[in-house]
Amino acid sequence: MFDIKDLYQEVIVDHNRSPRNFRVITDADKTMEGFNPLCGDKLKLYIKIDGQNISDIAFDGTGCAISVASASLMTDAMKGKSIDEAETLFNNFHSLITTENEIDSDHLGKLAVLAGVKGFPARVKCASLCWHTLRSALIDDDKPVTTE
Amino acid sequence: MDKKSNAAQQQNQSLRFDVKKIRNDFPILHQIINGKPLVYLDNAATSQKPKNVLDAIEKYYREYNSNIHRGVHTLSENATEAYELARLKIKNFINARSNKEVIFVRGATEAINLVAQSFGRNSLNENDEIIITELEHHANIVPWQLLSEQTGATLKFIPINDNGELIIEEYEKLLSKNTKIVAVGHISNALGTINPIKTIIDMAHEYGAKVLIDGAQATSHTSVDVQKLDCDFYAFSGHKVFAPTGVGVLYGKEALLEEMPPYQGGGDMIKMVTMMKTQYNDLPYKFEAGTPNISGTIGLGAAIDYVNEIGLENISQYENELLSYANQLASEITGLKFIGTAKQKTSILSFTLKGIHPHDIGTILNNEGIAIRTGHHCAMPVMERFKIPATSRASFAFYNTHEEIDVLIKAIDKCKKVFN
16 A cells, blocks of 8 residues: 555655746757647657757646656756766666666656656556657657557 | 535435445445545446346356357257347337347447448448537547548537537537438536437437437436437447446347348358358347357346346436535535536536646545546547546446545545645
C-alpha cells in the first residue's frame, strides 16, 4: 500500500500549479508533439539547439499533475545539456520510474521526486510522456509520440 | 450537514430495497483495495456479476461443456437447449416478436458494425445521409464513419445543449428524404442523458429512414420494449447488464434481417456448402458464424433472470435516489462542476474539479479503495463540446449504497487537500 503523498510530493504539486518553461518558443529548431490517447494528455515540446547543446527548451499542452510536473522538471533539467547528456538522463530517469530496485538518484537532482510513480503503475506513462517526446525530437524521428 | 445521519435517513427511505441482501449476491464487492473496502463506482464501464451468473457459467463448463447445434450427443443437446433458452429470455426481456430477431454477437460494438456493414453497405450511396449525435460513444461513431467512406454517404450529427441534451429542433432540420440511417444512443455513457428515442425513431420513420439504437448503457437501468419503440435495430452488451464480457445482442426487425446478407461466413451460418455456392442458414443463425460464446450467452440468460427478479423499476427508482443523494452532496463541494445536467438521466455523476486533472482524482480515489472512470470515456466529441480534456465519472448501480457515496465525497475532498 502506498501513501498518496509518495506520489504527490510538494515539488510535484508546486510544478503542476506553476509549471516552469510553460511557453512557446516561436523560433524553435525542433518541435515535437506527445499524446497519451488513454487519458488525453497532450504536450508539445519546443527546443533550441546550439551546436550539440540544448540552449532553450519549453513546453505547452494539457495533462494531469504528474505529466505537467514531469515536463516542467525535465525542461528545467535539460537546459544547457548536450544531446549525449540528455540521452544519459533519459536512461537514468527511465530506470528511476520503472525499476524495482532502489537506484542511486543523486545525479537526477529534483527529478528524483518522480520516483513515487513506481508505486502507481498506471501513472508511469504520465511521467514518461514528455521524456519519450524529447527523445523522439532529438533523434529526429518525425512521428508524433503516443504512449500506446 | 451531518452526512452520516443523512445517509441513514436516506437508507430508511429505501428499506423496501434491501441493498445489503443484494450485495451478498455479488462476491467481488466484499474485498479490501489499498487497505480500504472496495467502493465500485465504475458500473458504466462494466457491471459486476451476481452469483447466479457465475454459477451458470461454472455449471456449463463442469457439467455440459459441448458445442451447440451439431452434436447428437446429450451434452451437445443440453448446451444447445441452454443457449437457445438464453435467446428466449432475451426475446422476452426486450419484447421482440420472435427468437429470429435476437442475434448473438460479441457486444454492442459488433452489433453496430454488423448493421453498418451488412445493412448499410448494401443499401447506401453517395446521395444518402446518416445521422448520429454529438453524444455518441466511439462505438456508434466510427462504424458510420467507415460506412460513409465506403459508400460516399454523408455523416451528420445532432448537436447537444449545455445540459448535454440532444437539440431535437436541430435534428428536425437534418432529416430529409436522403436520410437512410439514424443511429442514436439510448443513454449517454459519458453524461448519463436519457435520449427521447421514441420521438427520434418516429421522426426518422416519417422520412423512411431506419433507426439503430445503441442500448449499451440502457438495459441495466430501464426496460426496453422494441415493439413499442418501433426501432429497426437495438444493440446492447451483456457485460453492462451483469453478464460476462464477450457476448451481446443485436435485435433487428425480421423483414430487415431477412434482406441483409451475412456479416461473416463460416460454420453454423450455412444450410449447405458446395465448392461453388453456399445456401445460408435461416435467421438468426445466418448472422452467427462460428462457435459462439456459449458460456457467456448462458451467463447472459442468468443475468436477465437476476434483473427480472429484482425488477428494473425497483432498480431505477433506487438508483435515482442514489444519484440525487450524490448530486446533493457534490453540489456543496466548491470547485466541482457537473458535466451533464440533463433533466432525464441515469445514475452517472460526471464532473470536473477546478485545478485538478481527472487522472489525478482517479489515482487519489483508487488509493481510498474507490473505482471510478477518468478520461474521455470513449466520447471525445462530448469532451470537445464542453471544452475539457476529460472528466471524472462515478456511475452507480443498484448494489451501491448511500454510505459509499459518503466515502466518495470525502475522497473528493481529500483530492482538494492534496493539491492545496
